[in-house]
Amino acid sequence: MSHEVALMGDMLNLVAEDMQKRGLSKVKKLKLRVGTFSHSVPDALEMAFEIHKAMKAPILTEESTLEIEVEEARARCVICGHEYVPDHRVALCPNCGVPGGKLIAGDAIRILSYEGV
Amino acid sequence: MAEIILSQDALASNNRAAAHNRRLFEQYGVLVINVMSSPGAGKTTLLEKTIEALGDRYRIGVIQGDLATQIDADRVRARGARAAQINTHGVCHLEAAMVNKVLPQLDLEALDLLFIENVGNLVCPSGYDLGEHHRITVLSVPEGNDKILKYPVMFLRTELVLLNKIDVLPYFDFDVEQAIEDLRTINPKSRLIPISVKAETNLDEWYRWIDEVYARWSKAGA
Numbered sequence: 001m002s003h004e005v006a007l008m009g010d011m012l013n014l015v016a017e018d019m020q021k022r023g024l025s026k027v028k029k030l031k032l033r034v035g036t037f038s039h040s041v042p043d044a045l046e047m048a049f050e051i052h053k054a055m056k057a058p059i060l061t062e063e064s065t066l067e068i069e070v071e072e073a074r075a076r077c078v079i080c081g082h083e084y085v086p087d088h089r090v091a092l093c094p095n096c097g098v099p100g101g102k103l104i105a106g107d108a109i110r111i112l113s114y115e116g117v
Numbered sequence: 118m119a120e121i122i123l124s125q126d127a128l129a130s131n132n133r134a135a136a137h138n139r140r141l142f143e144q145y146g147v148l149v150i151n152v153m154s155s156p157g158a159g160k161t162t163l164l165e166k167t168i169e170a171l172g173d174r175y176r177i178g179v180i181q182g183d184l185a186t187q188i189d190a191d192r193v194r195a196r197g198a199r200a201a202q203i204n205t206h207g208v209c210h211l212e213a214a215m216v217n218k219v220l221p222q223l224d225l226e227a228l229d230l231l232f233i234e235n236v237g238n239l240v241c242p243s244g245y246d247l248g249e250h251h252r253i254t255v256l257s258v259p260e261g262n263d264k265i266l267k268y269p270v271m272f273l274r275t276e277l278v279l280l281n282k283i284d285v286l287p288y289f290d291f292d293v294e295q296a297i298e299d300l301r302t303i304n305p306k307s308r309l310i311p312i313s314v315k316a317e318t319n320l321d322e323w324y325r326w327i328d329e330v331y332a333r334w335s336k337a338g339a
Binding site: 002003006007010011013014015018022031032039088089099100108109110111112113114115116 | 120
């Protein structure tokens with residue numbers, strides 16, 4: 001959990017930087033995209049968001065909301081180029097059975113957008 | 118109200134700080150190795166022994182990351198290395214900005230080699246670039262060979278696995294061949310060196326790896 005709190009703190013700093021440039025001060029809604037193979041899950045990030053609210057993060061208010069879009073992991077086989085949804089981080093190509101598929105989606109957390117005032 | 122598209126990786130600010138650290142390390146000519154493992158795998162003991170063995174060849178510094186205490190920094194200082202301790206106060210990994218903050222304590226100009234001993238954890242540290250040149254992971258026999266597949270993200274992002282405590286292999290069900298095979302499956306570019314720091318087994322191979330990466334790096338910079 002400390003991991004998500006730190007990560008959320010980093011993301012709020014990135015948003016705060018952008019808001020400052022635009023003369024905005026409070027976030028109304030923050031949108032993230034969380035990969036199923038990222039280090040995190042939506043529940044933990046939502047809790048971290050609430051913790052930052054409770055800790056009075058300068059850009060958050062009681063009304064600030066978090067919206068999370070889940071991105072399914074996708075892998076590409078290094079041999080046959082087949083793209084598939086891997087069951088595990090160690091991706092086995094269902095087409096040719098070769099392990100070591102390269103993850104092409106779902107291993108990151110991105111800040112997509114925000115609405116600010 | 119307009120929606121403002123930011124489209125930034127959550128780790129963007131860490132990656133920026135890491136790039137800054139990397140520039141500093143290049144500028145001062147310091148090769149940096151990020152050492153990761155679960156708690157108790159033997160990172161500090163490995164570094165103590167390494168400082169003793171290579172202290173004549175390289176000027177070595179160590180940054181220690183722990184949730185609390187100065188114990189580890191004191192241990193490597195006693196072996197003659199420059200050391201800085203980071204206490205993360207509960208955070209489960211080191212971040213590039215934390216490393217940057219303690220660099221003034223180390224005098225980079227007086228170093229050739231810097232080890233960053235990450236917080237003992239097989240999950241979180243793997244996502245954070247600290248500005249290092251190389252990443253290694255210490256895995257120890259009592260943990261079991263299944264850890265490579267159970268914590269794939271760590272082992273996907275490491276270029277060397279030091280399998281420590283092989284002196285206790287007779288007492289555990291650790292399958293070394295399986296560990297080598299699993300590592301090859303998930304990360305074909307990685308390499309495993311079985312060692313025992315305590316029994317001083319096979320440490321020369323680890324020292325040789327350091328010599329090789331150091332030679333390659335200084336040649337590239339020259």
